[in-house]
Amino acid sequence: MARYLLIRLLSLAAALVVASGVIFLMIEVTPGDPARFMLGMNAAPETVAALSAQLGLDRPMGLRYLDWIGGMIRGDFGLSYTYKVPVADLVADRLALSAPLAALALGLSTAIALPAGLYAAARRGRLGDGAVMGLSQLGIAVPNFWFAMLLVLVCALHWRLFPAGGFPGWSDPMAGLRALILPAVALALPQAAILARVLRSALIEELGRDYIRTARAKGASRPRALVRHALRNALIPVLTILGMQFSFLLAGAIIIENVFYLPGLGRLIFQAITQRDLIVVESVVMLLVFAVIAVTFVTDLAYAAVDPRLRHRG
Amino acid sequence: MSLLALDALSVRIGARPILSEVALSLAPGEILGLVGESGSGKSMTALAVMGLLPEGARVTGSVRLDGREVLGLPEAALNRMRGAEAGMIFQEPMTALNPLMSIGDQVAEVLRIHGRMSRAEALEVARERLDRVGLTAPRFPLSLYPHELSGGQRQRVAIALAIALRPKLLIADEPTTALDVTTQAEVLRLIAGLARDEGMGLMLITHDLAVVAGMADRVAVMQGGRIVEAGPTEALFRAPKAPYTRDLLRAATHRPAPPSQGEYLNQEKDQPAFSWQKYSKSDGSALLTVETATRIYRLPRPSPLAPHPELRAVDGVSFTLDAGESLGLVGESGCGKSTLTRAILGLDPLQGGAIRLGDHLVSPEMPRAARADVQVVFQDPYGSFNPRQRVERLVAEPFHLTGRPTDWRARVAEALREVGLDPADGRRFIHEFSGGQRQRLAIARALIIRPKLIVLDEAVSALDVRVRAQVLDLLAELQARHGLAYLFISHDLSVVRAVTSRCLIMQAGRIVEEGPTEALFTAPHHEYTRHLLAATPRIPAGWMTEEESLS
Numbered sequence: 001m002a003r004y005l006l007i008r009l010l011s012l013a014a015a016l017v018v019a020s021g022v023i024f025l026m027i028e029v030t031p032g033d034p035a036r037f038m039l040g041m042n043a044a045p046e047t048v049a050a051l052s053a054q055l056g057l058d059r060p061m062g063l064r065y066l067d068w069i070g071g072m073i074r075g076d077f078g079l080s081y082t083y084k085v086p087v088a089d090l091v092a093d094r095l096a097l098s099a100p101l102a103a104l105a106l107g108l109s110t111a112i113a114l115p116a117g118l119y120a121a122a123r124r125g126r127l128g129d130g131a132v133m134g135l136s137q138l139g140i141a142v143p144n145f146w147f148a149m150l151l152v153l154v155c156a157l158h159w160r161l162f163p164a165g166g167f168p169g170w171s172d173p174m175a176g177l178r179a180l181i182l183p184a185v186a187l188a189l190p191q192a193a194i195l196a197r198v199l200r201s202a203l204i205e206e207l208g209r210d211y212i213r214t215a216r217a218k219g220a221s222r223p224r225a226l227v228r229h230a231l232r233n234a235l236i237p238v239l240t241i242l243g244m245q246f247s248f249l250l251a252g253a254i255i256i257e258n259v260f261y262l263p264g265l266g267r268l269i270f271q272a273i274t275q276r277d278l279i280v281v282e283s284v285v286m287l288l289v290f291a292v293i294a295v296t297f298v299t300d301l302a303y304a305a306v307d308p309r310l311r312h313r314g
Numbered sequence: 315m316s317l318l319a320l321d322a323l324s325v326r327i328g329a330r331p332i333l334s335e336v337a338l339s340l341a342p343g344e345i346l347g348l349v350g351e352s353g354s355g356k357s358m359t360a361l362a363v364m365g366l367l368p369e370g371a372r373v374t375g376s377v378r379l380d381g382r383e384v385l386g387l388p389e390a391a392l393n394r395m396r397g398a399e400a401g402m403i404f405q406e407p408m409t410a411l412n413p414l415m416s417i418g419d420q421v422a423e424v425l426r427i428h429g430r431m432s433r434a435e436a437l438e439v440a441r442e443r444l445d446r447v448g449l450t451a452p453r454f455p456l457s458l459y460p461h462e463l464s465g466g467q468r469q470r471v472a473i474a475l476a477i478a479l480r481p482k483l484l485i486a487d488e489p490t491t492a493l494d495v496t497t498q499a500e501v502l503r504l505i506a507g508l509a510r511d512e513g514m515g516l517m518l519i520t521h522d523l524a525v526v527a528g529m530a531d532r533v534a535v536m537q538g539g540r541i542v543e544a545g546p547t548e549a550l551f552r553a554p555k556a557p558y559t560r561d562l563l564r565a566a567t568h569r570p571a572p573p574s575q576g577e578y579l580n581q582e583k584d585q586p587a588f589s590w591q592k593y594s595k596s597d598g599s600a601l602l603t604v605e606t607a608t609r610i611y612r613l614p615r616p617s618p619l620a621p622h623p624e625l626r627a628v629d630g631v632s633f634t635l636d637a638g639e640s641l642g643l644v645g646e647s648g649c650g651k652s653t654l655t656r657a658i659l660g661l662d663p664l665q666g667g668a669i670r671l672g673d674h675l676v677s678p679e680m681p682r683a684a685r686a687d688v689q690v691v692f693q694d695p696y697g698s699f700n701p702r703q704r705v706e707r708l709v710a711e712p713f714h715l716t717g718r719p720t721d722w723r724a725r726v727a728e729a730l731r732e733v734g735l736d737p738a739d740g741r742r743f744i745h746e747f748s749g750g751q752r753q754r755l756a757i758a759r760a761l762i763i764r765p766k767l768i769v770l771d772e773a774v775s776a777l778d779v780r781v782r783a784q785v786l787d788l789l790a791e792l793q794a795r796h797g798l799a800y801l802f803i804s805h806d807l808s809v810v811r812a813v814t815s816r817c818l819i820m821q822a823g824r825i826v827e828e829g830p831t832e833a834l835f836t837a838p839h840h841e842y843t844r845h846l847l848a849a850t851p852r853i854p855a856g857w858m859t860e861e862e863s864l865s
Contacts, residue, residue, distance in 0.1 A: 003618075209409060210404060210406050210409040210410045211409060211410055211411055211412040211413070213366065213404065213410075214404060214410045214411065214412075214472065214475070215412070215423075216366055216396065217364055217366065217396055217397065217401070217402040217404075217476070218396065218397040218423060218424045218427060218475060219393050219394065219395070219396040219397030219398060219424065219427045219428055220393070220397075220423070220427055221389070221390075221393050222389075224427070228423075229412050229415075232414050233412070233413070233414055306414065307413070307414060308413075308414065308416075308459040308461070309413060309459070309461050312459070312461070312462070
């Protein structure tokens with residue numbers, strides 16, 4: 001187990017180093033000079049050069065990379081070119097919304113997918129299975145912003161249960177939570193549809209295995225064989241999807257954030273790209289990479305928790 | 315009163331009849347052998363008793379367990395019966411256990427399903443049960459997972475959970491088919507002993523007549539979903555009534571007939587039907603020479619700084635195989651025979667010694683043309699064929715070694731004819747063929763570039779006895795016609811005995827004994843050979859008529 005952990009940690013570190021290099025280089029070769037962008041098209045070349053020097057953009061690439069990495073390790077992500085505030089503060093603000101939103105959506109999608117997948121697998125080939133599969137097809141096919149608009153129309157404008165958009169902050173936790181409910185539902189539905197399908201097919205595969213027959217021959221009822229035996233074995237593909245979904249939810253919610261006027265990470269990065277605020281782009285992308293890698297690491301640990309064969313192989 | 319009574323049991327799936335009018339009975343403490351080829355309905359009979367038939371199966375007739383009708387019982391009552399009144403052991407120990415649950419929990423689960431018991435209490439009983447099947451305490455803690463056990467040990471766990479509640483009926487469906495002979499002997503002894511000690515009725519399902527001959531009180535023979543014959547074991551073997559039973563018995567001890575019929579008719583009674591030595595025309599020139607071949611695997615380091623431990627999978631093996639000779643290579647799983655085979659095929663490099671095929675040194679870098687002299691037939695032909703290509707393409711595959719001749723279609727047609735198939739079969743796909751036909755196709759593929767040596771790696775192990783007999787005949791015929799040499803690798807001693815003239819016994823990477831097959835089987839020198847022979851189930855001498863054993 002210690003060996004398994006050590007290998008995972010080393011590969012996590014290696015992935016971070018490679019990713020940071022790639023991100024830095026990508027930004028370097030992207031056309032668009034932040035200094036020129038900030039000063040406008042008519043700025044004199046000398047002014048642009050002066051600003052570049054002030055921002056440190058004229059220094060050698062290697063040095064700037066090391067500065068960037070060193071800063072991030074200390075928690076100093078630099079100053080946003082456009083907002084002139086520390087990037088760390090910007091990101092922290094947005095994370096306060098995006099992280100809870102992602103967690104909420106993920107929890108919701110799991111809460112929907114788990115019973116749906118179990119039910120469909122148990123009723124395989126029957127009406128209930130058909131209904132769940134039909135709904136999940138719909139969930140995958142219909143874009144989430146459409147769900148979002150529908151939710152706004154019905155739950156916010158018609159029933160007035162939740163606010164239609166905006167985010168009041170966490171000073172009043174209940175109000176904050178209420179503002180996140182509809183976006184979380186809109187995000188969760190398509191994810192739940194995918195998850196339910198993956199879970200169903202993994203369960204059906206496991207139900208065909210010999211050990212299920214052994215369990216039934218022991219006297220285990222169908223539900224018991226499904227939940228006690230098949231479910232745990234079916235978790236590996238489900239965990240993989242869950243890990244991928246969390247990373248997606250953290251930053252992939254740009255459209256939903258726009259529909260609900262939420263100041264999230266997705267919108268931050270979108271604005272930063274259009275304004276050539278490269279330092280923000282770099283930092284947020286790096287943060288997302290870190291999140292993805294961290295989630296992968298947690299997923300690997302979850303695999304090992306589920307499967308003794310991984311623990312022992314090391 | 316009988317413990318288990320089946321009467322007019324019929325099962326259909328869709329329009330297909332699976333079982334027809336099956337009638338059987340089993341007394342408490344009795345061992346009933348249920349014998350038949352694959353698809354004969356043996357397993358379906360067992361599943362019908364357990365109420366575990368696949369969905370959509372329609373059952374009629376009667377299954378009475380301890381006087382109570384099982385068919386039509388509600389699911390909840392069936393769940394109470396399974397595991398408590400009837401336990402079942404399945405064929406594949408490698409997959410029959412939940413890989414994510416400790417063995418203690420898997421045995422304890424039976425107790426917890428059927429009685430309100432705390433986990434600790436159930437584990438205590440599980441401990442006692444595992445002890446009972448020979449997985450004793452300090453070496454086999456309850457916390458072990460299935461992947462930490464060998465096939466035989468896993469089968470013991472499966473047995474422990476089947477007998478956890480001392481059911482009155484134990485059904486064992488091919489419990490040892492996937493195991494080595496020595497493990498098979500131990501597991502069979504264990505099951506029979508348990509049945510006798512606990513007074514359980516045991517239904518032993520197998521395709522292997524020799525297994526039931528040594529164990530069962532009574533035998534029932536199944537074919538096509540029907541019981542064709544049933545009776546006390548010895549009487550049935552001595553005087554089989556149904557033609558099908560006679561066929562099976564003949565096939566089980568089949569030796570391929572030599573091409574010219576006259577040769578063996580004047581043999582004495584106790585001699586084998588014919589001597590393969592006389593028949594396989596070894597001309598004394600070595601075709602394959604293996605000199606102190608050594609194959610070493612590096613194992614993972616136990617700790618980051620320790621050196622890699624080494625596994626000498628093949629350890630200084632030397633032998634020669636003459637042109638036209640049939641050489642057997644026998645050993646249990648893990649003895650290194652597959653590793654040796656891969657080296658002989660030039661797939662893996664050696665770490666010591668040399669293998670020569672004719673004038674060429676065998677290695678992964680050897681020229682393609684030299685590879686054409688050796689071809690291989692594996693156990694599972696389906697897995698070695700691309701399911702999306704037509705058979706003619708599959709059979710023509712080895713031509714990539716020699717270059718495809720313009721008349722390749724004619725050559726494929728000829729190869730198909732040689733193995734007893736229709737040249738028109740070349741247009742079909744592999745899934746349209748039965749197991750035996752697939753193995754014929756694999757032989758056709760091996761044959762098409764006229765190799766000098768064919769390596770037969772468990773090539774008939776997965777086949778039913780009657781099909782196996784036919785394939786062995788075919789191999790003998792082809793050998794006589796083309797002067798082929800065979801390296802016959804198998805764990806099945808009776809097959810090796812029937813078709814080879816010389817035999818190597820392999821254990822832990824080394825050849826422990828070598829000699830003419832008959833001599834080796836009648837007077838083994840090495841301890842391990844004796845051990846193997848003793849463990850091999852056989853039909854007692856004298857049980858079978860001369861006509862049958864001579865086939």
